Amino acid sequence: MTQVDRRNRPRAADVLVVDDEDDIRELLExxxxRMGLACDTAGSVGAARALLAERSYRLCLTDMRLPDGDGLELVEYIQAVRPGLPVAVITAFGSIETAIRALKLGAFDFVTKPVELKALRELVQHALKLREGGSEEHSAAPAERSLIGHSAAFVQLRAQAEKLARNQAPVFIHGESGTGKEVIARHIHALGARAGGPFVPVNCGAISPELMESEFFGHRKGSFTGATADKSGLFQAASGGTLFLDEIGELPLAMQVKLLRAIQERAVRPVGAHAEEPVDVRILSASHQDLGRLVAEGxxxxDLFFRINxxxxxxxxxxxxxxxIPDLAAHILARLAAREGGAxxxxxxxxLEALQAYNFPGNVRELENLLERACALCEGEEIGAGDIGVEGDCSPLAAAGVAGSTATPGPESAEAGEGQDEVERLRIIRALEQTRWNRSAAARMLGMTLRQLRYRLQKWGME
Structure with missing residues (x-):
């Protein structure tokens, strides 16, 4: 017989709790x-399905191991019949792989046994915010961070991002430099249950390895020379919100170990502290590098790759x-006009034809830089092809093929590659001249990291 607890049936229930252990159900209930929420409880998948068929809920909490199935089965069922209902799973300590499977199936989040009440309260609060559609202050992404584009590829990306905003799963955003990975991360944050909390972006390649642990986890006064006061880290700063780890592939291996523990345990230990502190953050990460290849290269x-990916x-x-490109260009020009004043x-x-023919190795960031420069050079109200200045940089797309092709290069494609290399060298020299050889500014203009720029300069003997 399926087990259904109807103690709270007279009033509308907020949460459905599914667990076959009486003491766990009572603890959760x-x-x-105490949070002012009414519950229905069930001891099996069948009982949970029966309640879901009769009533509506704002959240479902389910154990992974049930007498007639498991929590994963219930997650899939809810995704099929109640796709708007957040479902969180309760899993045994150390079963992170199972929790990750649940997240991939569409679970909102997970908690581990023994259940910590503080973590449970935080999960419930985030889930109910999501169910209610979030606060007014984040009902839409800010205009300057909107996802602009109607191409099939970008429409699909936007739909995926909006779906991922509805859970707490770690997301890895992969793309070339300048494609807008942080914009995507901000969009996921702005549409999710944590939008009322902070969004803390950090460029992992820009932090000194010696200071990295202190920057991420904070430190205690006197823990090292120069530590004159207690300081919170990036994890603490992002508490209740999202921590965006950009260029995560740049982290040294020693820091990767500590980051993995912080993500798994949802706790950090500041430098010089004797105990860990719980942190409530969602992790989004990004890189232009192929992390799978970095794993193969050691x-x-x-384990960190599987956890963030x-x-x-x-x-x-x-x-x-x-x-x-036309929509992006119009958006960028409107933003520049708002900043400078005028139409x-x-x-x-x-x-516009010149822009659409250009290969944009620096992607959207390079488009922004080109248009900003064109506005500075243009004397009238309309920008001409000469103001854009990309004619010499346009690669013969039809002849060279789509970038990223895996075909074996022949003599002609090798010559094209050499030509592309020379085009890139001239672009970099021009950017350096425009910034008076300020490499950091030139890297930003080119849509690449400072490390990438240094690599190219070293390759060409120009460092």
């Missing part, structure tokens, strides 16, 4: 009642969504 830990979003380069400049047809 009491904890939720430069990135496989629960779900991967690939951001297409601009050359794969050229039909979005937005317009693009002549020839200028």
């Amino acid at each position: 009491l904890s939720l009642m 430069r990135f830990r496989q 629960v779900i991967t979003l690939r951001v297409p380069p601009l050359r794969e969504r050229r039909e979005d 937005p400049r317009r693009l002549y047809a020839a200028a």
Whole structure:
């Protein structure tokens, strides 16, 4: 016989708790009642399905092991019949792989046994915010961070991002430099249950290895020379919100171990502290590098890769969504006009054609830089092809093929590759001249990291 607890049936229930252990059900029910929430409880998958068929809930909490099935089966069932209902799983301590499987199936989040009441309360609060559609202050992403584009590739990406905003799964965003990985991360945060909390972005390649642990986890006064006061780290700063780890592939191996523990335990230990502190953050990460290749080369830990790579979003380069360039250009010009004052400049047809023919190795960031420079050079209200200045940089796309092709290069493609290399060298020299050889500024203009720029300069003997 299926077990259904109907003690709370007279009033509308907020949460469905599914667990076959009486003491766990009672603990969860009491904890939720202290939060002002009414519960229905069930001891099996069949009983849970029966209640779901009769009533509506704001959240479902389910154990992984049940007499007539498991929590994964219930997650799949709810995704099929009640896709808007957040479902969180309760899993045994150390069963992170099972929790990750649940997240991939669409679970909102997970808690481990023995259940910590603080973690449970935080999970419930986030889930109910999501169910209610979030607060008014984050009902829409800020205009300057909107996802602009109508190409098939970008429409699919936007739909994936909006779906991922509805759970707490770690997301790895992969794409070339300048494609807008942080914009995607901010969009996921802004549409999710944590939007009322902080969004803390950090460039992992820009932190000194010696200071990395202190920057991430904080430190205690006197823990090292110069530590004159207690300091919170990035994890603490992102508490209740999202921590975005950009260029995570740049982390040294020693720091990868500590980051993995912080993510798994949901706790950090500041430098010089004797105990760990719980942290409530969602982790989003990004890189332009192929982390799978770094794992194979021994430069990135496989266990950390599996932990952050629960779900991967690939951001297409601009050359794969050229039909979005007119909308992107109009958006960027409007933003520049708002910053400088006055009406937005317009693009002549020839200028727009030049942009759409250009290969954009620096992607959207390079488009922004090109248009900002064009606005500075343009004397009238309309920007011409000469103001854009990309004619010499346009690669023969039809002859050279789509970037990233895996075909074996012949003599002609090798010559094209050498030509592309020379084009890139000239672009970098021009950017350095425009920034008076300020390499950091030139890297930003080119849409690449400082490390990438240094590598190219060293390759060409220009360091």
